[in-house]
Amino acid sequence: MNPGATRTPRSENEEQLLAQAERLLPSGVRSNTGCAEDALVVASARGAIVTDCSGNDYIDYLLGSGPMILGHAHPAVIEAVTRQLEKGSSYLALNEHAVELAQAVVERVPCAEAVSFYSSGSESVNYALRLARAATGRQKILKFEGAFHGMGDESLHSNQWTTGLGEGRAAAGGTAARPLAVANSAGLPGAVTESVLVAPYNDLAATAELLAEQGREVAAIIVEPMQRTLVPAEGFLAGLRQLADSSGALLIFDEMVTAFRLARGGAQEAYGVVPDLATLGKTVSGGHPLAVLCGAAEIMEYLRPGREPAAGGVMQTSTFSGNPVSCVAALATLAELDRPGVYQRLAASGQRLRAGLDAAFAAAGIEACSSGHDTAFEAWFLPRPPRKHRDTLATNRGRQTEFAQLLLERGVLKGHEKFFVCTAHDDRLLEFTVQAFHDAAGALAAAGE
Ligand SMILES: Cc1ncc(COP(=O)(O)O)c(C=O)c1O
Known part of the structure; x- marks a missing residue:
């Protein structure tokens, strides 16, 4: 397992599966960024790691859109x-x-x-x-x-x-x-x-x-x-x-x-x-x-x-x-x-990620913030956390998508509208992720110049 590594190009097998799915499953081809080129086919998942059919490992913050609070295959x-x-x-x-x-x-x-x-x-x-x-x-x-x-x-x-x-x-x-x-x-x-x-x-x-x-x-x-x-x-x-x-x-x-x-x-x-x-x-x-x-x-x-x-x-x-x-x-x-301390640990992991996100944006000079709960939050390209639906419409969608793509390339898979945190996100994975936040924010800032 090698989370945090740079994503390798799709294998022939994954390309074929995606092409076949495109024909047979018109609603079934998904990508977390909304861009077809980011679609992947999952081969397996364990703990907080999802592996695609090309052998790429991702630190998973999509988590099946929320259910996998204990991580995969607990x-x-x-x-x-x-x-x-x-x-x-x-x-x-x-x-x-x-x-x-x-x-x-x-x-x-x-x-x-x-x-x-x-x-x-x-x-x-x-x-x-x-x-x-x-x-x-x-x-x-x-x-x-x-x-x-x-x-x-x-x-x-x-x-x-x-x-x-x-x-x-x-x-x-x-x-x-x-x-x-x-x-x-x-x-x-x-x-x-x-x-x-x-x-x-x-x-x-x-x-x-x-x-x-x-x-x-x-x-x-x-x-x-x-x-x-x-x-x-x-x-x-x-x-x-x-x-x-x-x-x-x-x-x-x-x-x-x-x-x-x-x-x-x-x-x-x-x-x-x-x-x-x-x-x-x-x-x-x-x-x-x-x-x-x-x-x-x-x-x-x-x-x-x-x-x-x-x-x-x-x-x-x-x-x-x-x-x-x-x-x-x-x-x-x-x-x-129900085990002692589980909710506290989940919240602490989320706090670490959100602090890392804030620090990464600040270091890159990008105006952004996060909103939500420590265990389910989103990054917004807005000056302050949105309070109403229409506030969210002012976010820079292009940057939001690009940030998700940059994270994916760095082995971090987020949900299309949030990061979910699970008990399997351990210190090492959180550290990888925060580093990916810094790298992705830096790349985003460089691209915007
Ligand atoms: C708040 C809320 N209600 C309902 C649903 C629908 O659940 P399901 O996809 O299991 O039908 C979802 C799914 O994301 C949800 O987030």
């Missing part, structure tokens, strides 16, 4: 999964590990009195929104501009790709204080767009105004408590709690990124605000398909089979949800996260 997860595989991988019928995992979630997450399992975050968000409609008898959903909630019809409005990420994207709708719902995809029913209200994140007054006008129709306010890497302003989440209560809407925290990462009890614990419902991912999954919907027992009751739709019954079934392999992976992950 021995405790492998052992739990291997043991379970011999006993079968999917039953549909209830299994003891699903019950044990539900108990573990209830013990950790403040809003969780009852739990439901799904195979993806998008699925769990869809059920959360449907449940909110069923429980309130209302139709509209209020989301925040720039928030990502997955691939459901409502969720695919005004997400972070609404503006600013390249030509041809939909333009921002409405004004900064009163954004309009902008569809992020073709194929969405127009009626759904009409049911989505959009408010600016971290703007309680604008959210209150919107609710004053249409609050009686709103079934749910859904928010990423830390939206992407925008940190909630003091009082923002508590204010949303009050607005939800006064308007009769449910408050949903989408904790697909923050659950079990910001703290043992997720953002609810970290920020001290308890929603009615929460969707939890990806960290809990140990890298297996699993997402959680949880919340107040009386709301979750609407999922109980046998309840008529006219009485608010929400039908739910999904072949792989709560499968024992994902559940044992999750239990093993949560047990590892």
Whole structure:
């Protein structure tokens, strides 16, 4: 393993695989920078190292887009999964590990009195929104501009790709204080767009105004408590709690990124605000398909089979949800996260990286900063950390992409919109990374001259 080494050119095998994928998997060829020339094919991953099919090792801050908080192929997860595989991988019928995992979630997450399992975050968000409609008898959903909630019809409005990420994207709708719902995809029913209200994140007054006008129709306010890497302003989440209560809407925290990462009890614990419902991912999954919907027992009751739709019954079934392999992976992950000092060590690693990033930009004379949580943060070419989605649009996208490319060339793989930190990022890897920050920032400054 040779992380931090200069990337070697693609092998013939990797070139062939990419060409084949380009033909057969039109949506499947990915690069962390958004540039086709940076796409790679992963051959294996272990700890904090990902290896491509050309034999290049990368220090991984993409981490499967968040789930791999223990690093790849963690021995405790492998052992739990291997043991379970011999006993079968999917039953549909209830299994003891699903019950044990539900108990573990209830013990950790403040809003969780009852739990439901799904195979993806998008699925769990869809059920959360449907449940909110069923429980309130209302139709509209209020989301925040720039928030990502997955691939459901409502969720695919005004997400972070609404503006600013390249030509041809939909333009921002409405004004900064009163954004309009902008569809992020073709194929969405127009009626759904009409049911989505959009408010600016971290703007309680604008959210209150919107609710004053249409609050009686709103079934749910859904928010990423830390939206992407925008940190909630003091009082923002508590204010949303009050607005939800006064308007009769449910408050949903989408904790697909923050659950079990910001703290043992997720953002609810970290920020001290308890929603009615929460969707939890990806960290809990140990890298297996699993997402959680949880919340107040009386709301979750609407999922109980046998309840008529006219009485608010929400039908739910999904072949792989709560499968024992994902559940044992999750239990093993949560047990590892419960070891003393894990969250402190994760935060310390993130702090070291962020300090290294700041120092690298300062040394290179580049105006840049970072925002987010120490274990999930982004670098911005902005004078100060963004607070709202529209602040992020002012970043120098070209430089942001170039910086990610320069890091990739130096063996550092970041996510397209954040650096995720895991327990396998040890001293040596952090040091390599900080050195790569300095080298990449220096190269960026030289290129800009
Ligand atoms: C906040 C948030 N919600 C929902 C999702 C969708 O999750 P999935 O990709 O598992 O469907 C994501 C995925 O990145 C997410 O970050």
